[in-house]
Amino acid sequence: MLKDITIGQYIARDSIVHALDARIKIIITTILIIALFTIDTFSGFGYFSAFILVVILLSKISLKKVLKGLKPILILVLFTLVIHVFLTKGGEVLWAWKFISIESEGVYTGFFMVSRIFILILFTSLLTLTTSPLQLTDGIEYILSPLKRFGVPASELSMMMTIALRFIPTLLEEADKIMKAQQARGADFESGNLIQRAKSLIPLLVPLFISAFRRADDLALAMESRCYRGGEGRTRLHELEFKYYDFIALIIIIILAVAVSFY
Amino acid sequence: MLIELNNVSHIYQDENNVKALKDINLEISKGEFIGIVGHTGSGKSTLVQLFNGLIIPSSGTVKVNGKNITNEKSNLKETRRHVGLVFQYPEHQLFEETVFQDIAFGPKNLGLKKGEIEKRVKEVMDLVGLGYEEFKDRSPFNLSGGQQRKVAIAGVLALKPDVLVLDEPSAGLDPQGRKQLAELLKYLYQELEMTVILISHRMEEIAELASRVIVMHQGEIVIDDTPVKVFSQEQELHKLSLDLPQITEILHRLEEKGLKVNTNLFSISEASAEIIKALRSK
Amino acid sequence: MSLIEINGVDFLYENDDSDRPALQNIDLQIEAGDFAVIIGSNGSGKSTLAKLLNVLLTPSKGEIFVAGLNTNNRDNTWKVRQKVGMVFQNPDNQLVASMVEDDVAFGPENLGIPTEEIRQRVDKSLEMVGMAGFQKFAPHKLSGGQKQRVAIAGVIAMEPDCIVLDEPTAMLDPQGRKEVMETVQYLNKEKGITVVHITHFMEEAINADKVIVMNQGQILHKGSPKSIFRLVEELKDVNLDIPVAVEVAEYLRQEKINIPDILSIDELVDALC
Numbered sequence: 001m002l003k004d005i006t007i008g009q010y011i012a013r014d015s016i017v018h019a020l021d022a023r024i025k026i027i028i029t030t031i032l033i034i035a036l037f038t039i040d041t042f043s044g045f046g047y048f049s050a051f052i053l054v055v056i057l058l059s060k061i062s063l064k065k066v067l068k069g070l071k072p073i074l075i076l077v078l079f080t081l082v083i084h085v086f087l088t089k090g091g092e093v094l095w096a097w098k099f100i101s102i103e104s105e106g107v108y109t110g111f112f113m114v115s116r117i118f119i120l121i122l123f124t125s126l127l128t129l130t131t132s133p134l135q136l137t138d139g140i141e142y143i144l145s146p147l148k149r150f151g152v153p154a155s156e157l158s159m160m161m162t163i164a165l166r167f168i169p170t171l172l173e174e175a176d177k178i179m180k181a182q183q184a185r186g187a188d189f190e191s192g193n194l195i196q197r198a199k200s201l202i203p204l205l206v207p208l209f210i211s212a213f214r215r216a217d218d219l220a221l222a223m224e225s226r227c228y229r230g231g232e233g234r235t236r237l238h239e240l241e242f243k244y245y246d247f248i249a250l251i252i253i254i255i256l257a258v259a260v261s262f263y
Numbered sequence: 264m265l266i267e268l269n270n271v272s273h274i275y276q277d278e279n280n281v282k283a284l285k286d287i288n289l290e291i292s293k294g295e296f297i298g299i300v301g302h303t304g305s306g307k308s309t310l311v312q313l314f315n316g317l318i319i320p321s322s323g324t325v326k327v328n329g330k331n332i333t334n335e336k337s338n339l340k341e342t343r344r345h346v347g348l349v350f351q352y353p354e355h356q357l358f359e360e361t362v363f364q365d366i367a368f369g370p371k372n373l374g375l376k377k378g379e380i381e382k383r384v385k386e387v388m389d390l391v392g393l394g395y396e397e398f399k400d401r402s403p404f405n406l407s408g409g410q411q412r413k414v415a416i417a418g419v420l421a422l423k424p425d426v427l428v429l430d431e432p433s434a435g436l437d438p439q440g441r442k443q444l445a446e447l448l449k450y451l452y453q454e455l456e457m458t459v460i461l462i463s464h465r466m467e468e469i470a471e472l473a474s475r476v477i478v479m480h481q482g483e484i485v486i487d488d489t490p491v492k493v494f495s496q497e498q499e500l501h502k503l504s505l506d507l508p509q510i511t512e513i514l515h516r517l518e519e520k521g522l523k524v525n526t527n528l529f530s531i532s533e534a535s536a537e538i539i540k541a542l543r544s545k
Numbered sequence: 546m547s548l549i550e551i552n553g554v555d556f557l558y559e560n561d562d563s564d565r566p567a568l569q570n571i572d573l574q575i576e577a578g579d580f581a582v583i584i585g586s587n588g589s590g591k592s593t594l595a596k597l598l599n600v601l602l603t604p605s606k607g608e609i610f611v612a613g614l615n616t617n618n619r620d621n622t623w624k625v626r627q628k629v630g631m632v633f634q635n636p637d638n639q640l641v642a643s644m645v646e647d648d649v650a651f652g653p654e655n656l657g658i659p660t661e662e663i664r665q666r667v668d669k670s671l672e673m674v675g676m677a678g679f680q681k682f683a684p685h686k687l688s689g690g691q692k693q694r695v696a697i698a699g700v701i702a703m704e705p706d707c708i709v710l711d712e713p714t715a716m717l718d719p720q721g722r723k724e725v726m727e728t729v730q731y732l733n734k735e736k737g738i739t740v741v742h743i744t745h746f747m748e749e750a751i752n753a754d755k756v757i758v759m760n761q762g763q764i765l766h767k768g769s770p771k772s773i774f775r776l777v778e779e780l781k782d783v784n785l786d787i788p789v790a791v792e793v794a795e796y797l798r799q800e801k802i803n804i805p806d807i808l809s810i811d812e813l814v815d816a817l818c
Contacts (some may be wrong), residue, residue, distance in 0.1 A: 133643045164644045169685040180317050181356040184348040186340055186372030206358035218638035224600055226630040226652040233657045237650035284669055303718050326689035437586045438786050464719050509789035535796035
């Protein structure tokens with residue numbers, strides 16, 4: 001059951017989107033997020049979405065797969081919609097019962113917010129779908145490295161992210177095993193109210209944390225044995241290299257972002 | 264009939280859609296000591312998790328004590344009271360502050376009263392060889408690996424199951440630890456009349472303890488017979504990439520070379536005596 | 546001079562409240578090209594000894610020289626760690642990256658090897674352990690034996706003089722154990738890499754050049770496999786697994802049947818027929 005969670009899953013393809021430098025993609029994503037928040041109208045969202053669809057096409061990942069990754073946030077989206085529809089007031093009253101009312105402002109804002117969240121998640125998941133975990137962490141490290149002179153341990157942070165991503169599937173597998181072992185002793189993770197369910201997680205979380213600490217200990221020894229001593233002097237198997245199309249992509253995005261901000 | 268599987272198949276619902284079990288039909292009666300062997304990935308672990316409802320098969324039925332546990336209405340907690348399961352490296356499930364509390368987890372989940380819980384914890388700690396007064400208040404995390412494993416096994420025994428399933432319980436134990444485990448299993452089987460199901464890669468262990476051996480391969484049961492009959496099928500087992508118990512391997516090879524020995528002996532002392540006899544009568 | 550020289554070494558853990566040091570009076574030489582096997586049960590000190598060889602620990606008393614470098618000298622730490630690579634017991638807890646080739650590259654990256662050369666070393670190391678073609682695989686999709694071989698590849702990629710393996714097969718199934726032992730033997734015999742293999746499985750010592758038996762922090766015996774395997778009763782006393790063939794041979798000897806020192810089932814059968 002737990003194995004169905006695919007966090008930031010990377011799907012390898014031979015596409016131009018995949019080939020773009022990770023750093024450029026991170027920068028582009030940031031620019032697009034900013035642009036997204038400057039949009040005021042639904043038509044603006046429309047153009048934006050059209051653009052995203054073009055990128056998805058270029059990435060050679062099926063739309064179905066992309067949308068499948070959005071399932072987990074559906075609840076968040078619905079929640080936001082409901083909040084706005086019922087709590088934001090203004091415009092004409094569309095429906096009322098006792099002291100509860102739905103007004104047109106609420107409906108408009110609700111759908112507006114939902115569209116924005118939807119598009120936001122859509123193109124950030126595109127980032128993780130088309131960029132391998134290692135490329136992402138390398139990209140982040142590069143972007144953060146100017147901050148090293150201010151004491152930000154960019155390389156070490158990057159190493160931490162790499163290790164965390166590496167261990168997610170392993171820890172999920174272990175959590176599954178622990179759950180089953182406790183269920184075999186009569187543990188029940190599914191029934192009861194919120195508080196009971198939270199308490200029932202202790203036999204799962206304690207062994208999991210202890211195991212995680214043990215792994216960290218072992219891993220530290222193994223890393224030291226392989227001469228790891230921080231980021232200084234480390235070279236790389238995969239060097240990030242800017243190509244001409246990276247700059248073309250960047251320029252296109254900047255133009256689009258500026259254009260769309262007028263909507 | 265204690266446990267009954269009819270036409271059971273199981274496919275994992277993940278990205279690989281592996282068919283872990285293919286059309287399994289199996290009957291387990293009270294009072295058996297069953298050894299399950301097979302290559303990693305042959306389906307052994309999946310199979311035993313059907314016995315207590317941790318896995319519901321994609322198709323087919325599983326009956327425990329006559330009750331069908333594969334339909335939604337079944338009370339799985341009740342089943343888990345009767346069928347206890349010890350996973351591999353069970354010490355990884357320890358979480359409580361004291362040994363007593365960890366062992367008591369199972370009985371607590373069954374809704375037993377405090378007095379009964381205390382009685383059971385005392386009993387099982389005795390069974391596994393952990394002194395009650397000495398260990399009950401200690402933190403499980405301050406024990407040696409072997410002691411932790413005893414606590415974990417005690418935690419399952421505290422449910423007082425009729426059937427005890429163990430997945431590679433001797434993995435990582437030293438010779439002394441293995442000997443203690445084998446004695447415990449013998450005691451549970453012979454004195455407490457538990458039905459025991461043991462998954463192991465150690466053929467010696469299986470040969471010594473089991474009354475029936477099930478050989479699995481790629482999700483199917485390929486051999487289901489007594490240890491003597493199973494381990495006499497040298498060719499078959501080698502084809503499945505499985506070893507014989509070493510003593511059996513030795514006896515077979517000597518027989519091939521012309522020495523007249525009974526190849527169905529599993530104890531080293533008996534087999535050695537047999538070899539000596541054969542050598543002297545040459 | 547031996548590749549590894551251990552002279553009069555004691556080791557005591559800081560928070561140790563037990564009545565004896567973890568290691569006492571250790572004297573040992575490992576020559577270049579050796580396949581040395583250290584056997585002992587839990588608590589014998591064998592893992593502690595392993596960690597002293599690559600300066601994860603330093604002796605409380607005595608000295609250790611690796612290729613002439615004294616491990617007590619902190620300046621030598623990283624040089625020693627490049628010369629003595631270490632593989633640990635838990636296959637998962639050594640792998641750092643989400644892809645096999647990135648993990649094997651980890652060591653060379655730490656040494657500052659240029660990118661081109663890292664690529665070559667990674668591919669060559671994977672080939673040497675029989676994992677060629679697995680470059681893009683994720684660790685969690687590999688079997689235990691495969692993970693351990695990737696860990697070994699990660700160590701070889703640093704081009705050490707010696708590999709120390711601390712109970713590398715303890716958590717593996719029979720198939721995985723076979724894969725790892727074959728790999729280790731290949732690296733020693735065909736590639737001339739010195740191996741120090743630490744285990745509690747006596748079968749893994751059959752092809753050793755020298756066997757060292759440890760118990761309660763001390764070296765009990767040193768010698769060839771044949772001379773060590775002969776000491777059946779003593780080995781049983783220190784809680785070690787005796788290979789079945791060796792036990793049978795001992796039974797036969799007690800009944801006055803003449804059997805030479807044998808190590809394996811093959812040798813036993815040949816001796817009897």
